[in-house]
Amino acid sequence: MDQADVTNLIVESAEKILSDFCDKKLLDQCEAGGFAKELWEEIRSNGFFDLGIFKEQYSNQDIFAFLKICGRYAAPLPLAETILARGWFPDALSDESGVVSIGVVDGLEVKRVAWGRFTEWLVAINIEDMSLRLFRDFEVVEEKMNMAGEPSDTLKVGDPFSAIELKEEPFAQMALAKTNLLAGTLQSVLDLGLLFATDRVQFGRSISKFQAIQHSLAVIAAEVAAAQRAADAAVDSIGGERFLIEVAAGKARVGEAVGIVAEQTHQIHGAMGFTHEHQLHHFTRRLWAWRDEWGSESYWQRRLGEWLSKQGPDKLWASLATPG
Amino acid sequence: MPALQFDRIALDAETENLREQVRQFVQENEGHFERPNSDFVTGHDPEFSRKLGEKGWIGMTWPTGYGGGERSNFDRLVVTEELLAAGAPVSAHWIADRQSGPLLLRFGTEEQRQKYLPGICRGESYFSIGMSEPDTGSDLASVRTSAILEGDNYRVNGTKIWTTDAHRNDYIICLVRTQPAEENRHAGLSQIIIDLKRDGAKVRPIKNMAGGEDFNEVVFEDVIVPKDRIVGEAGNGWAQVTSELAYERSGPERFLSAFRVFVELVRFCGPEPTQYQATVIGRIASHIMTLRRMSISVAGMLESGKDVVVEAALVKELGNNFEKLLPELARVVGSDGFSDFSRDGDLFRRTFEDTMLLSPSFTLRGGTREILRGVIARGLGLR
Known part of the structure; x- marks a missing residue:
């Protein structure tokens, strides 16, 4: 299989799953405070969270072709966050890690964490030096929403689990x-x-x-x-x-x-x-x-x-x- | 739903090498860049056109047998975008290279190709487009100029208008009625080559609002033209003219007309622009980067022989709107309302004014915005 075939396969299988799950009912439920557990499990078990890890197998194009499809179906989950974070912390995070989300450091808090209230791991980006820290220890301080009704929470963090700097911001x-x-x-x-x-x-x-x-x-x-x-x-x-x-x-x-x-x-x-x-x-x-x-x-x-x-x-x- | 696909294409090293050669050529020919303007209709300079011909940069994609270079559409695109970005005086040969030559290659007779193409490639032979008439604008099928076959000749009567450079070009390819209009308005139309210097067409200049006199009214009163000047087949004019328009619509000239204003804006703002200035500069750049890639995608489609009618219309729609947006954005951060407003003031102001005065034409020439949106709508399956 050449690269284009791999990408097509990813796009096709993602489309199949997302078109099955992402109906108006699910989107409404998620906006009312729910979490799309079954969809999450389906995406996980089909290996989409590995897209950021297995660099030899998947190209960067594959990750973003998948995200385009996620956008197409308005998939109500922190999928971009989990995939990118898995790629950033391949040793600490695995397929069993569950939801990983990302936010921006603001003093002792991390803000605008997508689905922060449901996340099990948190990556905090420091805008000053673009460094990254991974947290296991945190609590939700404030539950908020963006104008699409997606959770966008403020979390208070404890001690970092690990820290890195990336070549690409x-x-x-x-x-x-x-x-x-x-x-x-x-x-x-x-x-x-x-x-x-x-x-x-x-x-x-x-x-x-x-x-x-x-x-x-x-x-x-x-x-x-x-x-x-x-x-x-x-x-x-x-x-x-x-x-x-x-x-x-x-x-x-x-x-x-x-x-x-x-x-x-x-x-x-x-x-x-x-x-x-x-x-x-x-x-x-x-x-x-x-x-x-x-x-x-x-x-x-x-x-x-x-x-x-x-x-x-x-x-x-x-x-x-x-x-x- | 129909997907309008603009494929990712990367230009190869050979094409990029050509880009360097064009940049060097531009540097060596500084004398031709007294008042750089990226609008392809501005800057009539036969000497410059001949120099381009010597480099092999006109008719680049055409067969060598007709003087062409048999190079790719990507090579042609790189040459044209480099020249336009530098504000080169390209108007003399532009229409012949972009439109008339490809039309003759695709539909013309062997004799016509032999006769006209080598001169175009040398940068010596220039063409005008004879489509619009006083009563025919967007509704092209309503043309009334007639060409009636009499023995071995056609007798041409009628008027063409908005004909760029008819007063100094060698030939005009006119869309004419060779049969009276019937129910199918697209039938009975033909394209015919008329020698502007010898066949007796009367050319009257029309001054435009920018003060330029490059477009004209061309009147044919019993002009006699040999019948072998019909392009391709008599009666096939509509199909030919619509294919010709597709060539016209996707090139870099559809979004770079105002580029020099951007250059002078960046010069005006300096290396440390205000936040607002930087924001405007970045906004303009994001459009150019995207449009350029879309234009390269269309060149790729042309290269593989695909039909580009809808995609080309789409690039022109976006590109022309952007060409008009650019000077609007630039003026807000490039002048504070207290600078020298005398015509031909500072370099930014002068460049801005030259382009602003031309800008109404951007969304008219080569198919109005309204016509293009119709073409796109048809591509979306709505018509």
Whole structure:
């Protein structure tokens, strides 16, 4: 099997599992405080948490192709966190470790821990020096939520279990994960827009036949296509000198697509898409939440802009025109 | 659901080596860059075009038998993006290289290829596009210019408009009616090559709002053209013209028109920009990096002979909107409202103004935004 076959296999089996499990009922349950235990077990037993560990077997593309699918189905679990953390702490963490999540150090607390109340291990990223510490000993101080209704808790930590520094900024790795989750979710929102516009009849015909709606969907499709390409480019930069630059461009570009795609797709859906009963909001609220997590557009645009300014105007084009 | 796929493509070492050669060429020809502008319609410089021809950088992908280089679409893309980014004066040969040549290669007769392509490759022979008419804009099938067969000749009557460089180009390829319009509006259309210098077309310049005089009205009054000037087959004009437009839509010229404004913005802001300036610079860059890769993906599709109509329209839609966004973003952080507003003020201001004045054309030429969104909608299965 060559690499493309492996990736396809991962994508196909992930799609099968996630499309079985991730229905509106599950998403609603998780938002009401539940934890998708069965889905977690299914993903674990199918080996997806090993994606970050077995480097010879899986490429980086595989991890992020999987995360794109997770975004596509709005999988309500800290999957990116667990997979990346397993790769960062391969000795301490195993398939039996259970839920691992990641947050940002703020004094003695670790903030914005996805599904923090359900996690068994915690990785804390120190933004000052981008160092990492792994904790087994911690307690939940405050239970919070992001605007998608996903737990985003504050934890107080005890003594670290282990500590490391990475070649590639962990903060940027999480931004890359969110970029791919967003790219997957954006694709679903486009699909929902196309489906709704085709099914919905007004003035005696499908609203997809109206030019105004067609133009809206064309704009949405263009943004979604740009987001996919930007996310892929960021993944391809792993291990290279341009990692931070490409993640910055990717997260910023995908984040910008979110605003346009979410707004226009809601417009197409009319009042139905504004109801809790419709599934659209599970996707659009994730888009709105995730674009601000692990660095918003302005954060990454600024980092990219500062780097380019240092290169200077006469090297500007050369700094952008990469072979891949 | 239809997936619009933009494949990951990495340019190989040979192509990257070519990039270095183009950069060196640009440095050695500084004299041609007095007022760099990345808009492909700006900068008519036949001497520069001939120099590019000598390097083998025009008609690069065409067979060597016609003067081409048989190089890849990626090589061509790298040459064009390097020239545009540097603000090179490429307008003289641009249309012939991008559009007229490929059209003749694909649909023209052997005699036509032999006759026209080598001159294009040398950077000596320039072409105009004869599509729009006074009453025909986006609705291209409504053209009324007629070419009536009389013995061995066609008699051409009608008017073409917005014809870039018709006053100094050698030929125009016109979309004409060779049969009266019937129920199927796409039938009876043909493309015909008219010699702008010899066949008696009357060319009247039209001044644009930026002060430039590069587009024209071209009037044909009983212009007699030999019948072997029909491109390909008479009656096949609609199919030919739509394929021609796809070539026109995905290249780097669809998102780099305003690039020099970005360069001067970065110069203006300096190595330590304010937070706001850095944010704007990063935002612009994130768009260029993405659009460039999408454009390379389309070159890859062209390379493997795939149909690129929808993907090309998509790149143009995103690219043109971005070309308009760039100067808008740049002006907010590049001037404080108290700088020198005299026309031709400082370098940033001058570059910004040149581009701002051209910007309305970005989403009009090569298919309006409205037409492109229709093409994309068709690709999404909505039409």
